[in-house]
Amino acid sequence: MASYSTKFSVTVLGSNSALPANGRHPTAQLLNANNHYYLIDCGEGTQMQLRRYNLKMQRIKAVFVSHMHGDHYFGLVGMLNSQHLLGRTKPLKIFGPPQLQQIAELQLDAAGGRLQYPIEFIALEKVGEGTNEIFRDKHIIVHAFDLKHRIPCLGFLFTEAEREHTYLAEKGGPAGVKIEEIPVLKQGMDVVREDGTVIRFEDFTTPPAPPRTYAYCTDTLPLESTVEHVKGATLLYHESTFLEKEKKRSKETFHSTAKQAAEIARKAEVEALMLGHYSARYGELDEHLVEAGEEFASVILSEEGKEVEIGSPI
């Protein structure tokens, strides 16, 4: 297991499917990448859940909405409004289906006011084959890919930005590495001096841990294409609305069972799988864990308010 110096975690704010029940909320997750916040889906009550778990909504830089079923976005405009009331001035990016902007703007217009911070809506269309890079900043890179649900729906792959190599002063100092050469070495590049001497970065740095990835897949039928898109992910979140005994119902409603989620995890050789988007019919979730565990060893249930460190043993 690699050791990581930066934060890369996800906190589940809502773990249920369309009908909130059993104390579980509609879908929302907060991704923390190097202490920068990104929100994935925003079901009704997300702003209250953020407050409950002491996660400051003002720190959210971007929101990613998978599809236009209400349990994945009905909390959005309330949160936007609360950010305004709390004095937000920093811009916010919102990625989602084209109708999201129209609906949100109608709601904001009907309220007769303007938000005091800028919002940029980025409409996400169907990707087709492969994945699309939709966002990149200093902390993460986000790719979208198609899932298969009753209406267009996207999965997201969040990849940590490449980090610098660690400079080994105890080696570089005695060898005469100059201060201005260090940033180049930390970028993983060799320095060639004017006299032709080559200072190899491999001799004076250790490489960063490989970037971790978080794959987010809900709502969807189990897909072979998902196996490709999430290949080797550090953590895969795959919906498991149903158990195998409701397999027929699961297929009819374009959802997955816990077993099917685990099959994807196994085939994609991810490090760990997190289940979620549970049907309201399930009070206890032990069976989900058992069913998935028969297919794949490293499985956890999503649990509201619990922060999962991506890449740490589960």
Add this chain to the structure above:
Amino acid sequence: MASYSTKFSVTVLGSNSALPANGRHPTAQLLNANNHYYLIDCGEGTQMQLRRYNLKMQRIKAVFVSHMHGDHYFGLVGMLNSQHLLGRTKPLKIFGPPQLQQIAELQLDAAGGRLQYPIEFIALEKVGEGTNEIFRDKHIIVHAFDLKHRIPCLGFLFTEAEREHTYLAEKGGPAGVKIEEIPVLKQGMDVVREDGTVIRFEDFTTPPAPPRTYAYCTDTLPLESTVEHVKGATLLYHESTFLEKEKKRSKETFHSTAKQAAEIARKAEVEALMLGHYSARYGELDEHLVEAGEEFASVILSEEGKEVEIGSPI
């Protein structure tokens, strides 16, 4: 104090203003009239609050939305969808500003499905002077009237339907009142027999208690017109977003203070006043109670989940 044989109560589901905080939710109230449910406003999280307090959303016959600020309706479409998922087939009436229908239908369309029960939207326009009857069934009559907020906003007056007189069998029996005459007497009408004999309803029945009224006023500046519209109400809910020390802020934002709410209650000679729609800045609400109590004796704070029996001593 009259004694009442039928239920007329209100359960507050959300007592805070726009920013949910201090464990308090955005505005929603459930009115129970003779065990029929009517929802007043539907802020984000209303469906979860209904579930928390074991109030079945399927029993709601009509929804009344005061205005288009999100903290008064962002929970609506989520609740509509959950009613569908729970198998509702009974029609639902929704009264609210004209934009409400457009926004709700866009959200339902974007979800790509149809609800399996019929919804009738009734657009409420500005009333002007006086009040408008907007709804009537066997249990309640609802009037709307104008409030004054940053955007158009309506108050609602809920009046119990007239109930029957109580027939006194111990008097009617010995006097020879016939079975077929009883329903007439219970309607408060005399019976005139073919031979000219008059059976007076007053001799064989006791009158029902006078219909109770529940007046709902949020969000609004304090208004002289409100005094007229809620005159003599059994229970007045009047917003008290602020305390007097924030009076300037209250006026700027078209809200009321606890003192102003109590002044309306006193002038309108209502039986009792319930405060609510508290600003997130107030953790404890004792000061609201004290400030209003200096103007008007019968004051209660709205408290989420507590059922207030309208007309019972507070």
